[in-house]
Amino acid sequence: MPSEYAANGSSPQGGWEASRLNPPTPLWGSNGVAFGPDGRLYVAQFLSGRISALDTGSGDVEVVVGPGDPVQSPDDLAFGADGSMYIADLVPGRVWRRSPQGAYTLVSDRVKVPNGITCVGNRLFVNEMKMDGRLLELFTDGREPVVVTEGLAMGNAMQIGPDGCLYYPHMMTGEVWRVPADGGPSEVVARGVHEPVAVRFDQGGVLLVLSRGESGLVTRIDLHGTGSRSLISSGLVGLDNAAFDAENRMFVSSFASGGVTEMHPDGRTREVLPRGLSGPYGVTIDLRGTVYAADHYRLAEPADRAAPGTTDVVTRRLKPFAHGIVADGELLHLTSQYGSVETYDPRDGTTRVRASGLRQPTGVAVAPDGALVVAESGAGRVVSLGEDDAVSVLAEDLRHPVDVAFDAEGRCYVSDDVLGAVLRLDEEGAHPLAEGLEGPQGLTVLGARVFTVEAEARRLLGISLETGERRVESEELALGTAPAEQPALFAHGMPGIPRLFAGLTAAPDGSLLLSANGEGTVVRLSPTNGGATEG
Secondary structure, eight states: OOSSSTTTTEETTTEEEEEEOOOOOOOSSSOOOETTTTTEEEEEEEETTTEEETTTTTTTTEEETTTTEEEEEEEEEEEEESSSEEEEEEETTEEEOOOOOSOEEESSSOOOOEEEEETTTTTTEESSSSSEEEEEEEESSOOOOOEEEEEOOOOOOOBEEETSSSEEEEEETEEEEEEEEOOOOOOEEEEOSSEEEEEOEEEEOOOEEEEOOSOOOEEEOOOTTTTTEEEEOOTTTTTEEEOTTTTTTEEEEEETTEEEEEEETTSSSEEEEOOOOOOOEEEEEEETTOOOOEEEEEEEEEEOOTTTTOOOOOEEEEEEEEEEEETTTEEEEOOTTOOOEEETTTTTTTTEEOOOSSEEEEEEEOOOSOOEEEGGGGGGGEEEEEETTOOOOOOOOOSSEEEEEETTTTTTEEEETTEEEEEETTTTTTEEEEOOSSSEEEEEEETTEEEEEEETTTEEEETTTTTOOOOEEEEOOOOOOOOOOOOOOOOEEEOOOOOOOOOHHHTTTSSSEEEEETEEEEEHHHHHGGGGGGO
């Protein structure tokens, strides 16, 4: 699916040249999948609030649920016998029916964190992705839901088996369970399954369990014989769900990188719809020139340096809820909008938690003394984390600070997208350097100017550090816009939908790297005449 933006993801002014580090993503994550009555594969996209229909032969994609529809965060879907689409809308806790004519009806708003959903004829079942979750039967005529079973350790994709039982995973305990669809005692089918995320039966009734880890494991379980297992490793990071077509071909989705892939019984794969970035959010570059993007579920590299000339996005590590990021020598510091700050060492894969319980920390920078400085967006503060991880407040009573940056003299700057300003911090407080901006987010200093991404205006500004004079550097940036009704950041203690964050960083070669979250790319803006460092 081509990008709706210009070929280079922006329209730079004189003195800049724009190029993408990776192609636009066709799907911002891919979650629940199901074949519809028309033979197309329907894909729920939790992060972007869309459902797309994919022709697995041609690769053509059509958005069928999107802006203007009542669905906020579709995580799974199923089709009833009459062709109706049923949607698990996770964050607001709603289950929808979309008729074959496209009309929406609210089936229930009484399910907490609805995720796994399946139809048995015209009967509808849904489970809850939470600890001590429930599996319920819902009714379109307004009757009260019936609890089929309880005690799920985070349910997810489920399906009716050949024996008339509903099979579902307990993601947190590595188990697969089943319960009769008409009620009765539930029982364990398999233990010790690696990170089970989806339970599926092929057209022959063979049970397959998808794992959500980095190896792309699928476990085949012989239910009708010895109970033996065989393991398939696909290498597809972050599997989420699967569907089988009439020819028994298996198509899988990835919550981490989107796309759709056909997976053969021996683990071989065929890309049907390319994978890509799910955001991106923050972006940084290390001393070796490796670019990293914080991509919500993972730490991604939007250009594979190991294979020059390729444009694939490489998953370096599954890193749930990575949003802000900054390189610091051999280390990477990351924030999560759900409250944490971590330091990750790519050399040995170790992670050190620096802070938790913060209110929506977003942008992060390294101060001259080595401390981490974080924009705590939800608290209206800028905080510092010392080597001992003690938290100190550098500025407070801000509206919504988003990103932070330092200049060569060690002065700290912060962007506030609600206040519409870039501020300079000192011991006396926060002082405006530039005001009246339209949603400034990503922030970086290059030479004598601080650059910020004006997310609402979709442009890049350069601001003189000394005079505050501003200049538009690039327009028509490929930036996304927040929905009119923003889904909650948390849902019953579970992570909801993160806020968009257009990250920005300066590279050692004098270029700027921008998170173009409206098309799922990282865009490099390279100076053509040395003007980037001018005041």
